[in-house]
Amino acid sequence: MGMSEFYGTRDEDESVATIHRALDLGVTFLDTADVYGPHTNEEMVGRAIAGRRDEVVLATKFGIIRDPADPVRRGFDGSPGYARAACDASLRRLGVDHIDLYYLHRADPETPIEDTVGAMAELVQAGKVRYLGLSEVAAETIRRAYAVHPIAALQSEWSLWSRDVEGDIIGTCRELGIGLVPYSPLGRGFLTGTITSPDDFDADDFRRRNPRFQGEAFAKNLELVRAVRELAERKGVTASQLALAWVLAQGDDVVPIPGTKRRRYLEENAGALDVTLDAADLELLDGIVPAGDRYPDMSFVAGVTPTRLPE
Numbered sequence: 001m002g003m004s005e006f007y008g009t010r011d012e013d014e015s016v017a018t019i020h021r022a023l024d025l026g027v028t029f030l031d032t033a034d035v036y037g038p039h040t041n042e043e044m045v046g047r048a049i050a051g052r053r054d055e056v057v058l059a060t061k062f063g064i065i066r067d068p069a070d071p072v073r074r075g076f077d078g079s080p081g082y083a084r085a086a087c088d089a090s091l092r093r094l095g096v097d098h099i100d101l102y103y104l105h106r107a108d109p110e111t112p113i114e115d116t117v118g119a120m121a122e123l124v125q126a127g128k129v130r131y132l133g134l135s136e137v138a139a140e141t142i143r144r145a146y147a148v149h150p151i152a153a154l155q156s157e158w159s160l161w162s163r164d165v166e167g168d169i170i171g172t173c174r175e176l177g178i179g180l181v182p183y184s185p186l187g188r189g190f191l192t193g194t195i196t197s198p199d200d201f202d203a204d205d206f207r208r209r210n211p212r213f214q215g216e217a218f219a220k221n222l223e224l225v226r227a228v229r230e231l232a233e234r235k236g237v238t239a240s241q242l243a244l245a246w247v248l249a250q251g252d253d254v255v256p257i258p259g260t261k262r263r264r265y266l267e268e269n270a271g272a273l274d275v276t277l278d279a280a281d282l283e284l285l286d287g288i289v290p291a292g293d294r295y296p297d298m299s300f301v302a303g304v305t306p307t308r309l310p311e
Contacts (some may be wrong), residue, residue, distance in 0.1 A: 001032075001033070001036045001259055002259045002260070002261050003015040003018075003041060003046065003259075003261045004036045004037045004040050004041035005036065005041075005046065005123055006243075008013045009158075009202065010261070011261065012044055014225065014261065014262060014263070015048075015261050016044065016047065017263060018260065018261060018262060018263050018266050019045065019048040019049070019269070020048065020052075021206055021263045021266055022213060022266055023049075023052055023055050023056070024254035025267070025270050026268075027266070027270060028055055028056055028057050029056075029057045029059065029255060029257070030045060030049070030056055030057070030058055030059065030090040031059045031155075031181070031183075031257045032058075032059070032060045032061075032094075033060055033061035033062070033064070033103075033105055034060065034061065034062050034086060034089065034090050034093075035061070035066060035074070035105065036168070038066050039089075039093060039102070042090055042093040042094050043062060043093045043094075043101065045058075045094060046048070046093055046095040047095075048092040049094075049096075050095060053096055057100045057101065057102075058094065058096065058099055058100045058101070058134070059099070059100060059101035059102070059103065059153075059181075060090050060094065060099055060101075060102065060103070061102070061103040061105035061133075061135060061155075062082070062086035062087065062090065062102070062103075062104065062105060062108055062169075063076055063077060063078050063083075063086075063103075063104045063105040063106050063107070063108060063116075064076060064105045065077050065082075068269040072195075073078070074111065076106050076107070076108040076110075077108055077111075078104060078107060078108030078110075078111040078113070079108065079110075079111050079115070079116070079119075080111075080115055080116065080118065080119035081119075083104075083116060083119040083120055083123070084119060084122070084123070086130055087099070087102065087123050087129065088128075091128060091149075094277050096194070097128075098127060098129065098130060099128065099129050099130070099161065100127055100129075100131065101129075101130065101131045101133050101134065101152060101153060102120060102123065102129040102131070102132055103132075103133035103134060103153075103155055103262070104116055104117070104120065104132075104134050104135065104137075105135050105136050106135060106136055106137075107134075107136075107141055112146075112154040113141050113144050113145050114144060114145070114147075114148050114229050115139075116145075117145045117149050117151075118148055118149070120132050120146060120149065121149035122148060124149070131152035131153070132149055132150070132151055132152060132153050133151065133152055133153040133154065133155060134151055134153075134264065135154070135155040136156050136157075137154070137168070138168075138169065139168040139171070140170050142154065142169070142172050142173065142176070142178065143172060143176075145246070146176050146178070151176070151178050152177070152178065152179060153178060153179040153180070153181050153255075154173050154178050154180055154181065155181040155182075155183055155257075156169065156180075156182065156183070157179075157182065157183055157184050158180070158182035158183075158185065158247065158250075158256075159182060159184060159185045159186065159187050159191065159243065159246075159247060159256075160187065160189030160191060160224075160228065160246055160247075160285060160288050161184070161186075161188070161190060161191055161212070161224075161288075161290050162184070162187070162290070166181075166212045169293045173230050173253075174251075174253065175307045177180070178259065179253050179254075179255060180250075180251070180253055180254045180255070181254075181255050181257060182254065182255075182256045182257070183254070183256075183257055183259075184246050184259070185243065185244055185247045185256035185258050186240055186243055186258055186292075187243070188210065188213075189213075190212070190213070190221060190225060191220070191223050191228060191239060191240065191243040191245075192226060192238075192239055192240045193228065193232075193238075193239035193240075195225075196222070198213055198218060200219060201213075211292040211293045212290060212291065212292035212293070213292075216291070217290075217291040217292030218292075218294075220291035221292070223292055224288050224289075224290055224291075225239065227284070228242055228243060228285070228288070228289060231284060231285070234242065235275065237271070237272075237275050238268055238271075240258075240268055240269060240272070241263070241268065241271050242272075242275060242277075242285075243274040244256060244258060244269060244272035244275075245272045245275035245276075246277065246282070246285050248272060248273070249277050249282060289302070
């Protein structure tokens with residue numbers, strides 16, 4: 001996502017080089033969405049994997065729509081017709097004949113999840129999609145979706161910075177054999193230890209409006225990061241590697257997707273695979289509690305109600 005918008009400046013050449021370096025390192029799971037850009041991220045990923053499609057497990061998402069007249073406004077659409085059209089459009093932009101993992105990016109409150117997943121299942125039957133996923137949904141919704149078609153993965157925010165999925169959601173996934181794909185496993189960059197002030201962000205960086213990056217919460221969260229950095233220094237690793245290692249330690253069914261747009265951070269992140277955490281490390285890290293609310297879903301969009309936009 002950050003390669004196309006939301007996180008300050010963009011450099012497509014470096015982004016493509018970062019994807020190529022990821023593949024060279026054996027990092028083969030790439031995650032995008034039609035809403036990133038919108039559309040331009042899928043196009044960029046398609047260019048980056050041209051000639052290397054067989055090396056990639058490719059995931060993309062649909063269900064969040066943006067108003068062409070005002071791209072900041074957005075809503076949801078999980079209607080069967082839109083699911084089919086969105087898939088075909090993503091295939092064209094990505095330049096591929098199938099998507100390995102196709103997510104519903106957010107559930108549409110105006111469309112029963114059974115109807116959305118039923119349409120997604122038709123895409124599997126048509127050979128356009130291999131596996132189905134959901135993102136940011138409750139345990140009950142997961143069960144209802146799974147009753148229609150097997151769900152391979154749930155993508156939700158999960159990190160030392162955000163623990164909301166622990167409990168019913170993770171328990172339901174494990175009961176049903178659904179893999180977990182934590183996004184923002186570095187706390188939107190906060191857990192890297194490189195952010196010291198809200199002024200570190202570009203003017204158009206949405207983190208300036210995120211509750212955990214503001215005021216008293218920001219100051220308290222610097223203490224959280226300090227604890228991560230101190231343990232990382234004792235172990236001879238970076239704060240990013242330690243934070244990723246914690247996510248990886250949550251189970252073999254957990255595949256985090258740390259976003260980066262630069263090769264040097266990609267290589268640093270990959271080093272988390274070599275970090276071992278013992279019981280004392282995990283106990284210390286488990287006690288970390290961030291200050292401030294996790295952003296209400298889509299709240300950074302000027303208070304727009306998350307519902308389907310008019311045609």
